[in-house]
Amino acid sequence: MAKKTTTKKPSGKKTTKKAAGAKSSGGASTKTPPRPKTAHRAARDEHTAGRINQLADGVVAAALTNTEPEFQVPTRAASNTRWDKKAGILRMGDAANTRQLFNLGQARKFMQTLIHSNGIINLIEQNKTSSLRGMFYAGLHTIEGTKEKTFDDQTESDTILEDLEVTLGSLREELHVFAKKRGTMVGNITVIDNGDEINCRRMGTGGYGIPSICEPDILQFKNVQADFVLHVEKDTVWQRFNEDRFWEKHNCILTEGSGQPPRGVRRLLHRLNKEHNLPIYCLLDCDPWGHYIYSVIKQGSISLAFESERLAIPDAKFMGIRAMDYDRCELSDDVKIDLNDRDIQRAKQIAAYPWFKDHKGWQKEIKRMLDNGFKMEVESLITKDISYVTEEYVPARLKAEDWLD
């Protein structure tokens, strides 16, 4: 992963698909091949299948040479993430856990990993994709001669798939597994989703459901005319903006991520930012949760640190709601929601994040919120006027270039 180049030219991606595919298959011979970001699907599948074969071969070889079968699972934990200040993203460290068969706490996971590996091979062979839940059912059966099931619930199965992603160094989509679809888009853009052309200017009230896999070979951008992307926290706010045709007036793309944005939404934003140089503005609640969503969009998350380079948008901007907006917008007392102990604790944790720690603006912002003693949702602006946020608040911020980054 460290080998991967971080500077990518957004233009010409579509045309270099073949070349990149060749590059990736060539790299597969080395131990840690560069991730075939834009590779052709077949080459990508070959790579994934190769990695799984390596894994299984290792187990068989260990078994036949009377050594303990084991493999390395990179650690997905805060302790194994480091802040790459230069790139402005979270990166996964080198720490890895050894998963051993003859370890009481790991034997079951070891078995589950192999079952899912086999499941993925099956998906690749049939050229199908499956959901997390689908994978759970595909791997689910009773262990012969016992009453024990291979998986107790989907959570157990999901963890194994996440482990497999990092173990194989393959993305989830490369494993032919997708997550539940979440997030919506509308705006001045046309996309080609698995061959179907979708004009996001004509999506009615519902918008375009952002798929969980937004890789270039599935989703291509066409006719990107927007000047920026406005990402809002949740559907209710997004509806307001869509109804007010905000994207039309301000020539932008409007997205929402239903809270913490899933990786499909983050990947889409990342690509729009990298490939089309569109600035990303986030309109989130003024509370620790909102700040954390911004942090994840900007730097990446701990659990997906190994994908930060593909997901994080270091120059994403935080437009609001700001702690000062209570005074600035002259909001009424009714919008205040008291910070509870957990909120305060969380806010202090966020303030201590390395990327916020030395950021005066953010230190001030969080301090102000703590001094206020209350949080505010985006919807609180409705107390001024139903369309205050679309007609006055956001345009004013855009005009004044007033945001945190």
Next chain:
Amino acid sequence: MAKKAASKQRATAETMAAKQREISVSEFFAKNRHLLGFDNPRKALLTTVKEAVDNALDACEEAEILPDITVVIEDLQPDRPASAKSSKYRVTIADNGPGIVRKQVEHIFGRLLYGSKFHRLKMSRGQQGIGISAAGMYGLLTTGKPMVIHTRTSPKAKAHHIELAMNTKTNRAEVTVDTETDDFPPARFRELTAGTRELALGGEFLPVSIYATGTSVTVELEGQYRRGRGSVDEFLELTAIANPHARIVFVPPTKAAGGGADDEDGPTLAPGASESGGVKPDSAVAPSHLEALAATNTTEHKGVIIYPRGTAELPPETQEIMPHPKGIELGMLLQMLRDSEHDQKNPTIASFLSDRFSRVSPATASKLCADAKIPVRTKVGAIDHAKAEALFKAMQATKLPNPPTNCLAPIGVKTMLAGMVKGVQAEFYTASTRVATVYRGRPFLIECAIAFGGNLPGDQSARVIRFANRVPLLYQQSACSSFKAVTETAWKNYGLQQPRGGAPVGPLVVMIHMASVWVPFTSESKEAIADYDEIRKEMKLALQECGRKLGQYVRRRQRMKREGEKRDVFERYIGEIAKACHAITGSEIEQVYNALLEQARARTEIADAQLDEEGRFIKDEHGRLAKDDDVVIIGDNGKPVIAPADLPDKPRPEGSGPTKPKSNPTKSDPPTPAARKKKKVVKKIAKKRQTKPTGAALFGDD
């Protein structure tokens, strides 16, 4: 009342004197029969059997004959209503002892407090000379039938047939029948049931060759036969454990009173003995230990229970000893001085001391005299009360060696182990014999054995089986010094649970034996050992010795159990892994499965391990066998894997021992019967999991 007394005196000294007379000991005990163990019909039946068996064993041992004892209980009212609490029984105990000289018969069976054992300091079962005559008296009181005695003292002589009834007023027997007969042992018993008939044909029931001399005593009495705790069955079973040199045959009545089926007293030790209906224990149910030790285990043949002989070694002959100076009181010293004056022609005090006491040498005698300021040549007759008191004080103040211990015949570690292995189905046995010590100047020694695990119930309090001079004590457990010692021992240190102030809880049988020239019973019925500090302390020390070994074993077993569970987990997943690898890489399922299985077994090897007496894992069980003599561990094949090399009559462990799966890496999933059983045992201990995938099941669908 006072008025009345004033007006007329109710009794005068003279009128009272007219009523005052000697009370015969028989009368006393006839009224106070509970003192002798005849409080209720069930106990009366037991006490009768017990007294007769004790006498039989004592007689055989004194005559150096390997005891063969037959106990027959006949129900004389088999048609009584089911609700009847008791019934009339005819109890016969026959032995192959030396027999009884004709003129002694009346005294032995017809008088209370008549016997050979009261006046001596020697270890024997009987002590007081009450037992069997009391049983006869009880029978006479409840049924009016006299006692019937057959005895033959020489194979060539005719046997005597005597019937006698005790006159309680005179404490003398009245003989009603006195004939000579050739019918010994009485042929009638051989025809009693189908079982006895068949056994007699095989020479296993009252064979004339073995019962060439001997005695049989028959008492008819009101009793109740019910199995369970405190029953005749339990008594005989425990007697067999403590006396493995004896062979005991028991013919129980055909019908148990009060419905023997609802046996709320819990099972007895050996299932064979508690199984009613004369059915042989089902071999499918019987644990493998039983089959392996079948030669020495209790068997049942059509209702006749046979407790076989476990060893052909008689207990060593015990010596009679003189009293120890520390064990006497002043009054006893005075009495001894008076007796000596008359019997021994007034010896000097020095020779009196060295002759009539143990551990008093002539030198010690001189010292005692010097301490008491009595010239050594003083005649015994010249010792007055004051001088005797000075002498007594000198005796107490002087340091003396403990009394000799050759008067004691411990059961011995090996014999106890043999008895426990025979009677208790467990997996771990250990025993310890303390060195002899002294209470009140009387030598005694404590022995203890422990059986643990196996088929013993794990959720109940440990069972304590108590013995005094090899006689099982069945009643008044909580009053007994031995039980107190058990509750005072900290069993938690040995990996067992123990409620505060109670016996430990777990699959445990504790055997405690006190051997002494005079066992201090709490009552004449000899049910509990009096709680002397010295005795209890010795008991605790013996228990701790065994407990430490048990603790080591339990801890190791827990580790084995953990390893076994671990192996279970690994083995469960290996099949899945082999299949997945096959699907991904096309590797041979069976080959990968077996290779991984080998690894799993090798990594959890401890689960297969056998333990030595200190709980260490042994690789070379033959090396251990030569050394150890106080631990028996029953392996999964039902054979002892650890045992004293010369454990009497034990089947030798056959070389194989634990089967190491490592030995055969290419064979497909080879759980040998032994290995499979190991799993079973581990599983039994562990939480019951599902059965493991066998090789066949795994590969069947491929």
